Amino acid sequence: MAPKQEFKTTAMFKQLMSQYYAQGVEARRKNIPVAWVTAVFPVEILYAAEVFPYYPENFGALAAARKIAHDLSELAEAKGYFYDLCGYARCGIGDAYAQEHPVGEIERPDIIFCCNTQCGSLPKWFEAASRFYNAPYFLLDAPLIEDAWEEQVKKYFIKQLEEMIDFLEQSTGKAFDYNRLVRVLDLSNEACRLWNEILDTAALKPAPFGFFDACFHMAPIVTWRGTEEAVTYYRALKEELDERIKKGIYAIPNERYKIYWDHIPVWPRLRWFADLFAEHGALVVVSQYTHSWAYNFDPSNPLESLADNYLKSFVNRSFDKRIDLKINFMKKYNVDGFVLFSNRSCKPNAFGLYDKSNVIKNVTGLPGVVFEADMSDLRFFSEEQVRSKIEVFVEQLKER
Amino acid sequence: MTANALVKQFYDVVNNPGNAPREWQKQQGGRVIGWLKTDVPEELIHAAGFLPYGIVGGKTKFSRVDAHLQSWACSLMRSCLGIALNDELNFLDGLIIPHTCDTTRMVSGIWRQIHLLPYMENFFLPRQVDRASSKMFMLAELMRLKESLEVYSGSAITEENLRNSIALYNENRGLMRLLFAMHEKTPGLISCRDLYTVVRASMMMPKETHSHLLEQLLQALRIQNNVYQGRDKVRVIISGPVWEPPELMDIIDSKGTVVGDDLLTGFRYIASDVNTEEEPLAALAERQLNRIPFACFDSTQNPRRQFLVNLVRQKQAKGVIFLHLKFCEPENYDYYDHKLALEKAGIPSTRIETEVGGVSVEQMRTRIEAFFEMLGGI
Ligand code: SF4
Ligand code: SF4
Numbered sequence: 001m002a003p004k005q006e007f008k009t010t011a012m013f014k015q016l017m018s019q020y021y022a023q024g025v026e027a028r029r030k031n032i033p034v035a036w037v038t039a040v041f042p043v044e045i046l047y048a049a050e051v052f053p054y055y056p057e058n059f060g061a062l063a064a065a066r067k068i069a070h071d072l073s074e075l076a077e078a079k080g081y082f083y084d085l086c087g088y089a090r091c092g093i094g095d096a097y098a099q100e101h102p103v104g105e106i107e108r109p110d111i112i113f114c115c116n117t118q119c120g121s122l123p124k125w126f127e128a129a130s131r132f133y134n135a136p137y138f139l140l141d142a143p144l145i146e147d148a149w150e151e152q153v154k155k156y157f158i159k160q161l162e163e164m165i166d167f168l169e170q171s172t173g174k175a176f177d178y179n180r181l182v183r184v185l186d187l188s189n190e191a192c193r194l195w196n197e198i199l200d201t202a203a204l205k206p207a208p209f210g211f212f213d214a215c216f217h218m219a220p221i222v223t224w225r226g227t228e229e230a231v232t233y234y235r236a237l238k239e240e241l242d243e244r245i246k247k248g249i250y251a252i253p254n255e256r257y258k259i260y261w262d263h264i265p266v267w268p269r270l271r272w273f274a275d276l277f278a279e280h281g282a283l284v285v286v287s288q289y290t291h292s293w294a295y296n297f298d299p300s301n302p303l304e305s306l307a308d309n310y311l312k313s314f315v316n317r318s319f320d321k322r323i324d325l326k327i328n329f330m331k332k333y334n335v336d337g338f339v340l341f342s343n344r345s346c347k348p349n350a351f352g353l354y355d356k357s358n359v360i361k362n363v364t365g366l367p368g369v370v371f372e373a374d375m376s377d378l379r380f381f382s383e384e385q386v387r388s389k390i391e392v393f394v395e396q397l398k399e400r
Numbered sequence: 401m402t403a404n405a406l407v408k409q410f411y412d413v414v415n416n417p418g419n420a421p422r423e424w425q426k427q428q429g430g431r432v433i434g435w436l437k438t439d440v441p442e443e444l445i446h447a448a449g450f451l452p453y454g455i456v457g458g459k460t461k462f463s464r465v466d467a468h469l470q471s472w473a474c475s476l477m478r479s480c481l482g483i484a485l486n487d488e489l490n491f492l493d494g495l496i497i498p499h500t501c502d503t504t505r506m507v508s509g510i511w512r513q514i515h516l517l518p519y520m521e522n523f524f525l526p527r528q529v530d531r532a533s534s535k536m537f538m539l540a541e542l543m544r545l546k547e548s549l550e551v552y553s554g555s556a557i558t559e560e561n562l563r564n565s566i567a568l569y570n571e572n573r574g575l576m577r578l579l580f581a582m583h584e585k586t587p588g589l590i591s592c593r594d595l596y597t598v599v600r601a602s603m604m605m606p607k608e609t610h611s612h613l614l615e616q617l618l619q620a621l622r623i624q625n626n627v628y629q630g631r632d633k634v635r636v637i638i639s640g641p642v643w644e645p646p647e648l649m650d651i652i653d654s655k656g657t658v659v660g661d662d663l664l665t666g667f668r669y670i671a672s673d674v675n676t677e678e679e680p681l682a683a684l685a686e687r688q689l690n691r692i693p694f695a696c697f698d699s700t701q702n703p704r705r706q707f708l709v710n711l712v713r714q715k716q717a718k719g720v721i722f723l724h725l726k727f728c729e730p731e732n733y734d735y736y737d738h739k740l741a742l743e744k745a746g747i748p749s750t751r752i753e754t755e756v757g758g759v760s761v762e763q764m765r766t767r768i769e770a771f772f773e774m775l776g777g778i
Contacts, residue, residue, distance in 0.1 A: 081733070124734070130700060
């Protein structure tokens with residue numbers, strides 16, 4: 001297979017991300033509080049409060065992608081944190097106790113924010129961290145949302161956003177600036193819009209961009225969302241993709257099948273999976289994971305629209321609703337089959353996948369497969385088992 | 401009846417899980433609403449005219465569960481699903497699932513797929529308990545649950561009904577606390593396994609009947625009180641979600657005794673009453689926020705650490721045994737902190753990894769016995 005042509009924006013990406021990490025150091029020098037936040041969190045409020053948001057999950061993904069997750073995990077395990085916990089948490093906790101930091105040291109927090117829309121692992125990890133680092137902790141609690149009790153949950157969430165702003169004013173000693181929040185929301189909207197346009201190019205056949213590319217390029221939409229930097233970056237990436245489409249440069253040569261993937265990639269095996277599919281002319285084109293950042297805020301109604309967007313993240317929806325969302329993606333991207341990753345680290349995404357897979361097969365008639373592994377820890381990865389499962393699945397694709 | 405004969409009746413309820421609710425259905429013609437552990441306000445279910453039934457897992461075949469819930473989910477939820485898949489819960493008309501962790505949150509969807517019941521509800525508890533918004537949400541959620549039960553029953557839950565149910569539950573808890581107090585003073589009077597079986601039975605049968613039996617048991621034990629010894633047994637505290645497998649209690653009984661716990665199927669279940677002076681829903685909300693701390697709804701300072709240290713001192717226990725279910729994330733995240741707090745206070749502790757439903761206790765036996773030996777018991 002011809003080597004993949006690097007994106008020009010990759011250089012820009014590297015520069016942007018190192019600038020992001022440098023900001024953490026810079027923040028300390030300038031006395032700007034470093035705040036830990038979770039990926040699905042109304043970070044717009046923190047940017048508006050001029051606090052530096054740091055993403056420990058991102059650290060976990062980085063450690064996983066560099067294949068050192070289990071080294072860090074063992075340090076956490078030595079303290080009594082078991083390897084049944086989320087891999088990101090084990091990396092973060094392990095690094096706190098580590099002497100050596102092969103992927104850089106996890107940033108020490110001055111304050112800790114957490115939203116449990118995603119899972120119940122993050123709040124427990126961050127709670128422990130708040131005691132370890134002696135940093136005040138704020139949990140934004142997001143009960144599962146369904147139409148029948150949407151109003152009640154939304155009211156609760158908005159009330160907490162107000163409490164959070166009070167908490168921020170106390171921690172920073174500065175009055176919260178709502179005008180700045182409106183500007184941040186505009187920037188966030190713009191970056192999300194661009195990001196989704198980029199993701200949508202994967203629906204073209206053949207596509208210039210797929211899920212594994214998105215996993216690489218998503219760091220700025222997580223970390224820089226709400227700033228000019230994110231907008232500039234995704235504008236450049238979008239332009240580059242348009243150019244590629246014109247020139248006929250595609251994600252894989254001879255794309256024959258499009259695949260839906262749920263949910264996170266197996267970070268240390270990202271490339272391995274991409275190649276395995278490419279061998280058969282299959283391209284993974286869509287996943288709820290990379291589509292998490294599809295926010296659309298109404299800046300004239302900031303708190304309510306933050307509540308709407310963050311509460312309704314797919315992981316926080318009911319079983320049936322989540323199936324509908326998956327099927328909608330499958331239709332929109334016109335996929336030929338689906339792969340569901342039962343990620344040992346991530347109970348809220350993995351539990352229920354077997355039943356979901358059956359329902360999806362019945363409704364769509366598409367072939368699908370569920371495989372077991374861990375997103376970061378290769379101790380739970382059986383290459384032979386996964387390969388043979390995927391190969392059986394690919395055979396089903398070919399038979400259709 | 402002798403104490404032994406009475407205790408046997410509680411075992412009968414626990415060992416034949418469907419019998420008590422089926423019997424009640426036959427006599428009363430009412431509907432049974434199950435609840436998964438923990439913290440579901442049974443008083444509301446009872447006030448709506450239903451029989452609340454606690455599903456706390458147990459021995460089951462796991463092979464059928466594997467197709468629905470991964471083997472790395474906690475065995476508590478896996479065994480509950482297993483029991484349902486085995487048709488052992490076919491007396492249920494409804495089910496309420498509290499969202500305590502990611503596992504229960506996902507099980508609520510899976511359960512609908514495999515065992516759809518006429519009435520299915522979730523119960524959401526605020527995960528933060530330090531701020532004003534948590535009280536607001538707790539009250540709104542109790543209101544929602546009340547309305548949902550009313551819709552299903554077809555009639556309103558009157559304040560009077562709710563007050564009566566609260567009184568009934570308070571009374572039952574009070575009686576169980578008396579039994580705990582008696583056991584603490586004279587541990588030889590009734591074994592730990594017997595004691596905790598009484599608690600477990602109370603989740604699985606009508607409270608009215610349970611209280612009636614329990615009063616007789618207390619009376620019988622009062623008469624035997626002076627005969628029994630056991631004051632010199634090595635005293636320990638146990639901490640965790642549930643005391644499973646039950647044989648574990650026999651091991652503890654053979655080496656010492658439990659004088660305090662924070663278990664969902666132990667003292668935590670009966671520790672907090674509902675204030676009868678207040679408006680009932682507000683009182684239920686307040687009770688929830690005042691319960692013994694638990695990994696799923698801690699305040700951020702992890703008050704459970706201090707709770708355990710205090711409990712050890714207050715009960716003059718010699719150490720703490722953590723009974724942690726394998727794969728239970730919430731408990732595991734807090735464990736290091738708990739251990740550290742106990743170490744700082746000079747209190748020995750050990751952690752036993754447990755599982756619900758048909759596992760061998762031999763490994764646990766060695767660990768527990770070694771711990772007691774270390775404490776200077778035998
Ligand atoms: S991988 Fe899953 S469990 Fe881990 S932090 Fe993300 S959402 Fe939570
Ligand atoms: S809190 Fe622990 S024991 Fe309880 S359901 Fe969740 S994982 Fe299982």
